[in-house]
Structure formats: structure tokens, C-alpha cells
Amino acid sequence: MTRILVVDDEPQIVRALRINLRARKYDVDTAPDGASALHAAARQHPDLVVLDLGLPDMDGTEVIRGLRGWTVVPIIVLSGRADSQDKVDALDAGADDYITKPFGVDELLARVRAVTRRGQTAGEAVATITIGESVIDLGNRSIIRDGTDVRLSPTEWRLLEHLLRHPGKLHSQRALLHDVWGPQYLTESNYLRQYMARLRRKLEIDPTHPRHLLTEPGMGYRFRP
Amino acid sequence: MTRILVVDDEPQIVRALRINLRARKYDVDTAPDGASALHAAARQHPDLVVLDLGLPDMDGTEVIRGLRGWTVVPIIVLSGRADSQDKVDALDAGADDYITKPFGVDELLARVRAVTRRGQTAGEAVATITIGESVIDLGNRSIIRDGTDVRLSPTEWRLLEHLLRHPGKLHSQRALLHDVWGPQYLTESNYLRQYMARLRRKLEIDPTHPRHLLTEPGMGYRFRP
DNA sequence: CGCCGGCGTCAAAAGCGCGTCAACAAGCGT
DNA sequence: ACGCTTGTTGACGCGCTTTTGACGCCGGCG
Numbered sequence: 291m292t293r294i295l296v297v298d299d300e301p302q303i304v305r306a307l308r309i310n311l312r313a314r315k316y317d318v319d320t321a322p323d324g325a326s327a328l329h330a331a332a333r334q335h336p337d338l339v340v341l342d343l344g345l346p347d348m349d350g351t352e353v354i355r356g357l358r359g360w361t362v363v364p365i366i367v368l369s370g371r372a373d374s375q376d377k378v379d380a381l382d383a384g385a386d387d388y389i390t391k392p393f394g395v396d397e398l399l400a401r402v403r404a405v406t407r408r409g410q411t412a413g414e415a416v417a418t419i420t421i422g423e424s425v426i427d428l429g430n431r432s433i434i435r436d437g438t439d440v441r442l443s444p445t446e447w448r449l450l451e452h453l454l455r456h457p458g459k460l461h462s463q464r465a466l467l468h469d470v471w472g473p474q475y476l477t478e479s480n481y482l483r484q485y486m487a488r489l490r491r492k493l494e495i496d497p498t499h500p501r502h503l504l505t506e507p508g509m510g511y512r513f514r515p
Numbered sequence: 516m517t518r519i520l521v522v523d524d525e526p527q528i529v530r531a532l533r534i535n536l537r538a539r540k541y542d543v544d545t546a547p548d549g550a551s552a553l554h555a556a557a558r559q560h561p562d563l564v565v566l567d568l569g570l571p572d573m574d575g576t577e578v579i580r581g582l583r584g585w586t587v588v589p590i591i592v593l594s595g596r597a598d599s600q601d602k603v604d605a606l607d608a609g610a611d612d613y614i615t616k617p618f619g620v621d622e623l624l625a626r627v628r629a630v631t632r633r634g635q636t637a638g639e640a641v642a643t644i645t646i647g648e649s650v651i652d653l654g655n656r657s658i659i660r661d662g663t664d665v666r667l668s669p670t671e672w673r674l675l676e677h678l679l680r681h682p683g684k685l686h687s688q689r690a691l692l693h694d695v696w697g698p699q700y701l702t703e704s705n706y707l708r709q710y711m712a713r714l715r716r717k718l719e720i721d722p723t724h725p726r727h728l729l730t731e732p733g734m735g736y737r738f739r740p
Numbered sequence: 741c742g743c744c745g746g747c748g749t750c751a752a753a754a755g756c757g758c759g760t761c762a763a764c765a766a767g768c769g770t
Numbered sequence: 771a772c773g774c775t776t777g778t779t780g781a782c783g784c785g786c787t788t789t790t791g792a793c794g795c796c797g798g799c800g
Binding site for chain 4: 668669670671703705706709710732
Binding site: 441443444445446478480481484485507508 | 776778780785787
């Protein structure tokens with residue numbers, strides 16, 4: 291299920307988008323201003339952000355920059371102003387698309403499909419990965435081990451996915467905490483210890499001697515294929 | 516250099532785009548109709564396609580479908596029609612963005628930057644350095660020697676990285692101590708002796724006769740490729 | 741020929757990162 | 771309201787990294 295975070299301060303627009311998106315089987319969260327949008331994104335890790343530029347508390351491009359500091363989640367900007375400079379600023383700040391109000395719902399939905407389509411094809415390259423006797427399907431979010439399927443919590447999935455996206459690459463603790471938990475958890479290394487241990491118990495043949503989910507003392511963690 | 520294929524049957528628009536894109540250091544190819552566009556894309560593998568929907572020989576969405584059959588190259592659609600249904604059709608056929616004429620050149624350029632931005636993050640070149648029989652990947656922070664991987668502690672990594680960043684350059688002991696351990700360790704040369712020995716044991720074929728991690732007596736240390 | 745500073749090496753102590761266990765809080769479906 | 775899953779937090783001990791000290795070798799120099 292694709293999670294979409296809608297950021298807008300006009301209740302009727304939020305309501306209209308929520309209804310239309312829910313009808314298309316999207317999971318919708320909402321935020322009324324920039325600060326709560328950044329907080330919600332860090333907490334819920336949406337797959338797409340629909341952002342109105344006219345927010346009460348901060349400039350829209352600042353919200354984009356705040357998101358781009360730590361995530362590459364697609365961002366579609368809504369704006370009442372058709373000024374060319376506004377579009378350039380938002381796109382260069384990191385937005386993926388820019389729609390001028392008033393807009394047709396059909397067009398927005400089509401652009402939602404367009405930007406989410408790219409994210410899917412990017413992850414498709416690493417469709418299935420094997421760790422020990424576990425076969426991991428990132429696309430379907432499923433793991434099969436010894437014929438039975440293994441269940442992972444959302445946080446476990448995000449952590450595992452970050453490690454698997456770049457096989458062999460060392461991920462520093464700060465980077466993992468930043469990407470999985472959010473910018474304000476950079477020093478909570480006990481989270482990492484806890485969840486790496488869970489992943490090893492669920493995936494490694496011998497969790498006390500991991501062969502694929504490796505620790506580099508003082509450096510971070512690494513997935514070895 | 517990013518290669519852009521511009522598909523349009525109006526010579527003045529093609530000319531304007533070519534001038535503006537060339538000025539931004541893009542490599543520009545052009546095609547006047549759908550058939551030659553498909554042919555050019557297959558032959559030149561552009562990094563981006565700018566496609567006018569109003570082509571003389573075939574429908575624009577057919578061109579998009581023809582491209583999407585074998586490539587995921589980003590496609591930006593130009594169109595004179597602001598009809599919502601046209602946008603939906605083009606985007607669902609596989610276009611990445613849709614701009615309605617008349618459009619500002621600044622906006623087009625910003626959208627070009629937006630769609631090319633994603634592709635860049637995927638394909639990053641890996642710089643790899645060889646010492647004896649050890650292959651060092653600074654990006655992934657990994658070393659492979661004789662098929663098995665070598666583990667380095669954080670201090671060992673920092674020291675090795677400083678030497679490798681400037682091949683052939685002589686690093687004084689004071690400079691290395693300052694950069695690796697900090698300003699208050701400038702005289703602790705025994706640290707350097709200790710850690711240079713550890714690096715040689717892990718990387719050099721014959722640690723007692725180093726061929727790449729060299730000592731310049733009285734001067735400092737040097738990495739010879 | 742003997743002294744001396746610089747360097748490589750070994751060994752052991754000190755410090756800290758990491759794995760692990762345990763317990764509690766917060767949702768969430770039943 | 772209850773039980774289950776998930777997320778959060780604290781504490782402890784082992785093992786690795788870092789730090790520290792000491793010794794021997796070698797070349798330069800008086």
C-alpha cells in the first residue's frame with residue numbers, strides 16, 4: 291500500500307484529496323503546516339508527499355529542503371501561483387512535480403502514478419535477495435524461510451531495506467538512524483543494536499555469528515550478499 | 516554530459532530549445548517526427564527525451580509507448596492542449612512530466628533538472644585502489660584480499676584514507692597526527708608507528724618490506740600507487 | 741668505535757562499543 | 771477490557787579498539 295502525506299492548510303482541499311486518494315487505495319496521512327509535515331514525514335516515512343506551497347508557518351521551499359536533507363521521497367507541489375520563478379525554486383529545491391491550482395483531480399492522480407512508477411522500477415532491480423536460507427522479496431515485502439514466511443515489523447523492514455539497497459556498502463550508524471528513524475534520533479544507537487539483533491534472529495542461520503548482516507565496530511553496519 | 520533528444524516538428528521551437536539546452540551544457544539531438552524519434556532513441560540512448568505531442572506522423576502517446584517498451588529513459592511531454600484527459604493519457608502511457616504550451620524556458624529547464632536528478636543518484640562510479648593483492652573501495656569502505664574481506668578499525672580507516680586521498684604525496688607525522696587523532700596529539704609518533712604497522716600487516720604482501728605504504732625517515736609517510 | 745635519535749615490534753592495560761536480556765509503554769484488533 | 775505486536779528504554783558484561791610502555795634494530799654522527 292502506497293502511503294501519501296498530504297500537506298495543506300485548507301481543510302476542504304485536504305478533505306477532497308483524502309477522499310479521492312482513499313478511493314484509489316492509497317493510504318493517506320495529512321498535516322496542516324510545515325512543521326507538522328516534517329515531523330509526520332520523519333515518523334511515518336510516506337512513499338509520496340503532496341505539498342501545498344502556501345503554508346501558514348513556513349515557506350514551502352523550506353519544507354522541501356527540510357525533507358531533502360534526509361530523504362528522497364517523491365514530492366508533488368501544489369500552488370496557487372503560476373509564476374515561473376516559483377516553479378523553478380520549488381523544483382530546484384528538490385520537488386519532483388509542480389501543479390498549478392486550480393487543477394483537475396484526474397491530472398493530480400495521473401502525476402501521482404507517474405512519480406510513484408519511477409520509485410517502483412528503481413527498486414525492482416533488487417527484487418529478490420537471499421540471506422542464508424531466507425529469500426527476501428523487497429517488492430512484495432515478503433520473506434520465506436524453510437517454506438514458512440517470516441514476519442517483519444515496519445521498522446525492521448525499513449532498516450533491512452536500507453542495508454539491502456546498497457549491497458556491500460558500509461552504512462554509518464548516524465546514516466541509518468537518520469534514514470530509518472529520522473533526523474532527531476542520530477544518537478540512539480541502542481535502537482540499532484536492538485533491531486539488528488532482531489533481524490539477525492529472524493534471518494541469519496546462526497544469529498550469534500552473522501554471515502550477511504555484519505557489524506563493523508566503531509563504523510556501522512553492512513550487508514554482505 | 517547529459518544527452519537530450521528533442522522531438523518536435525516546429526523548427527523554431529526546436530531551435531529555441533537547442534540553443535537554451537546547449538547553453539546549459541546539455542548534448543542535444545533532435546527529431547522532427549515520431550518514427551525518427553524512436554529510431555534516434557534506439558541508436559543514441561539519450562538520457563532524457565523532450566517530446567511534443569503534436570507530431571505529424573503518429574500520436575504522441577504512441578511514441579511514449581514505443582519508448583517504454585524497451586527503456587525507462589525520462590520523458591518530458593510538451594503539448595499545446597491543456598485538456599486534462601490528454602495529460603492523463605500521456606502520463607499513464609509512461610511520461611514523467613507534462614508541460615503546457617506556452618511555457619517558460621526557465622520552467623522547462625527546472626523540470627529537466629528535476630527528472631534527471633533521480634537518475635544521477637542511481638549510477639555512481641566506484642573508485643577502487645589496489646595495494647598489492649588488496650582491492651580497496653573507499654566508497655563502500657570495504658577491502659577484499661584473496662577473495663576474503665579485510666576488516667579495518669575506525670582509526671585504521673581514517674589513517675589509510677588520508678594517505679590514499681593524495682597518492683604519492685608525502686604526509687608529515689604532524690599533519691597525519693593532526694588530521695587523524697586531533698590537534699593535541701601532534702607529538703605522539705608512537706601512534707603512527709603502531710597503526711602504520713597494522714595497515715602494512717593487513718594490506719602489504721610483505722609487511723617488513725612495504726611496497727606502497729612507505730616510510731620517509733625523518734620526514735613522514737607516503738602512499739605509492 | 742660508541743653514542744643517539746628514529747623506527748618497527750611486542751605486550752599488556754585501559755576504555756568503550758556492541759550484543760544481549762529484561763521490562764515497560766503504546767497501539768490495535770478482537 | 772484483554773492480549774498481542776511493536777516500539778522504547780535501561781543495564782550489564784564481554785571483546786575489540788585504543789592507548790601506553792618498553793625493547794631492539796639500524797643508520798648517522800661525533
